[in-house]
Amino acid sequence: MLTRALIVVLVILNLGVALWWLLRGEPVSEPAASPVGVAQLEVLPATQAPPAAATPLNAAPALPAVTPPAAPGAPPQATTAVADAPAPTAVASAPAPAPVAAVPAPAAAPAAVTATPTPRPAHCVSLGPFADRAAAQAAQSRAGGALRGARLREVADAGATRYRVLLPPAASREEAQATVKRIVAAGVSDYYIIAQGEETNAIALGQYRNREGADRRLAALSAAGFKATMVASGGDGSAQWWLDATLADGTDAAVARQRSGAAQQRSLECARLR
Template identity: 70%
Template sequence: MLTRALIVVLVILNLGVALWWMLRGEPAAAPPAAPIGVAQLQLLPGDAVTPVAATAAPEAAAPALADVTPAPEPAPAPAAPAAPTPPTTPTPKAAVAAVPAPVASTPPPPAAAGPAQCLSLGPFADRAAAQAAQAKAGGALRGARLREVADAGATRYRVLLPSAPSREEAQATVKRIVAAGLSDYYIIGQGEEANAIALGQYRNREGAERRMAALSAAGFNARLVPSGGDGSAQWWVDATLATPADAASARQRSGAAQQRSLDCARVR
């Protein structure tokens, strides 16, 4: 009897649920979600709408639109992981490179000076004219000295060694001359120059002076004997050029008519 009553109750409940399910209607569809950042249209209450507002231009109703959508908050940027700190290792003292001291620049060595060049400027009629020419040359000459030529009009020049006390001594001097590598000599046998040694005869003074310089370098004190002249004297300026290869400029500044090369050993 009880079982039958429970079955009847269950049947009634099932029928009621089925009836409610058929009579409840279709569920209202949920409004779609509004996009982010777009203003939503809100309906005002009916009593707030006036005929003027209903017939207003779309521009007048524009202020009624209000964006009530909350702005999305920017997502926090993920924190960058901290770079690992490399372990510090003590630097040994031997590994520290020494900073080299600045090296002072060494000036280039001065250029080697060329060989000295000497000359004679002249001829001048007297000592005063030679001194004036030396002053005009100025710094173009160094170590200048005046030299007098006793017989400037000579036509030939002889180089002689003084007369020896005897012929034997003269012959001993000749042996020394030969040992020095010199030639062109003879012993004068008679006259005022007996036992003198003649070492050449020259038509110009420069050749005779070169012969005397070679004899002087070998240790012989020879003398120059001019002949065939009128006995007039001339003066010359012997000097070393301050600037080599500038002989023409020195001659023009001094006003000399001639210039002659000179052995610098005779100037010192």
């Protein structure tokens, strides 16, 4: 019976302690004691804070007034409430402009390369034959721009069956032999020195059955620096006229012959027209 009474009492005591613990307030901490002789700052309540004035960037912030400590033994002075100085207002600076990326200049378009056409070699022709000089001049007029550098040429022995190319007779045999050495050095072959007759010490450089072959031989000798002549034989003594010229660019020899009215066209060494 006594044990039950003790248990009931302990339970009531525990409940009372727990109820007291729950209903007690937060402990209020006492303010720390301020040191003697140090002025206290009090913050006065303000109904509305004045607008902060813009403070220049280079202006130094205002320092709060500090009351010097009172001398020992002196009566305490009235504490002056100092309002907090407004904090300096940061002036928002304009953001620096972003650097402009350098735009590369457009590359210059490569210049169109124009291929220079290779000039075509000159082509020279001999048109004819014509009965007289007047007929050859008329043919030159009809050809017009198809021919360049045209020149009339008379052939004394039109009916010749042979054409000989030779250098005029030298003053002596020794001089003729010296000329032969020059001919050999120039790469010319088919030659001999005439030893008798009216053409003694002349140098024969070939005999041809047609005039075209003789003309080519004359042109090669002229290019090598030799002044050879052509002698026709076997003709009736009649004369013919030929029109020697260089074909204009893009002109065919057959077209030039048709325009001039010539019966024949022959290839001609252009060196003979210089």
